Amino acid sequence: MRVLLTDDHQLVRAGLRALLESLGGVTVLAECGDGHEALTLTDKLQPDVLLLDLSLPGLNGIEVARRVPKLSPSTRILILSMHTSAEYVAQALRAGVAGYLVKDSAVEELKVALESVWQGRTYLSPAISQTVVEGFLRITDDERPAANPLDRLTSRQREILQLISEGNGTRAIAERLQVSVKTVEAHRTQLMERLAIYDVPSLVRLAVRYGLVPGESS
Template identity: 50%
Template sequence: MATIKLILVDNHTLVRAGFRSLVEDLADIEVIGEADNGRTALHLVETLKPHLVLMDIAMPAMNGLEATARIVHDFPQVRVLIVSMHANEEYVYQALRSGALGYLLKDSGIEELELAIRALARGETYLSPAVSKYVVTDYVRRLGEEGNPLDQITPRQREILQLIAEGKSTKEIAELLYISTKTVETHRTQLMDRLDIHDIAGLVRYAIRVGLVLLD
């Protein structure tokens, strides 16, 4: 069997170290990179070309759901396994909508971690048993009933919306994204017009509601 190459993405150093230690004990699975936010993860996927990404959800700068959507769109051959502490169906639903093929709870055992990694490497899906029985039926129902509320804004606008919700200033956003402050202001104005939300507090509430920013 060819070696499964993966990247670990979590903003907690000790969590990444723990996963690396567990994965390195598994045959034919290799950690080839680590990232502490979604934006760095995108860069690593482009340069290292892994088979699989183990992705946390709640991270600064770019969260795991947004990073997953970007990876799935730009690198369709790469599979994403969300690894999260949240068993709530809504988190799982949003992960699936973002394009993740699997959802694993952080309190899972090493055997389940290996099952999930190998399932995704084969192109299959994997959901932790603790969440799967509640999620699949609801997910299918929702697909037929509603669209993704984030579909109405562009990927760049989603990125800026998350940074606004994290309390970043216009100047800070411009520096992070290597764009001008005027461009940031234009995107913010377009966001407000498109979402019909006309104050920063409203944008923050919207970002939390649709999962761009997660409350601990």
């Protein structure tokens, strides 16, 4: 099994890499710490499994998961996260991930999760409340009472909203995305109109609430 490891904490990556390499039949192809690099390496290496954290700078794990199928259709995604709330789990499942594992899981559970997603099955950590999972599966899209407002945005608009929420200015965002300042300003205006929010602090609060960027306690 060929695995690409993505987590924004270097010490966590080092520990996970050592752990993965101790498991029989697992090869860690590479590791990285941000969403854009995860996509670049996925496209280049075509891993069997992408082990992916949700809280990544620049491009969060949910957005990475949405884009992976176009780059590497056979790559299965296993989320490894500290978050167990219904909203995080629901977003991950809607993004098409194959598994969701919480970071305080036992070593044995990591191995089971990897093998499950690699073999084409879906894996959800037992630590995720059964009530949360059942509640998500029971509610249809038409019945869902509180749609995620971020779903109104395009992929690029969500990316720019994340960068704004991380404290980046317009020029810095333009340089990072290799687009013009006017392009960034246009996307910013459009995303504000779609969300009906016209100030940065409120945008940041929305981004934190819906998991686009981590809160202070994350």
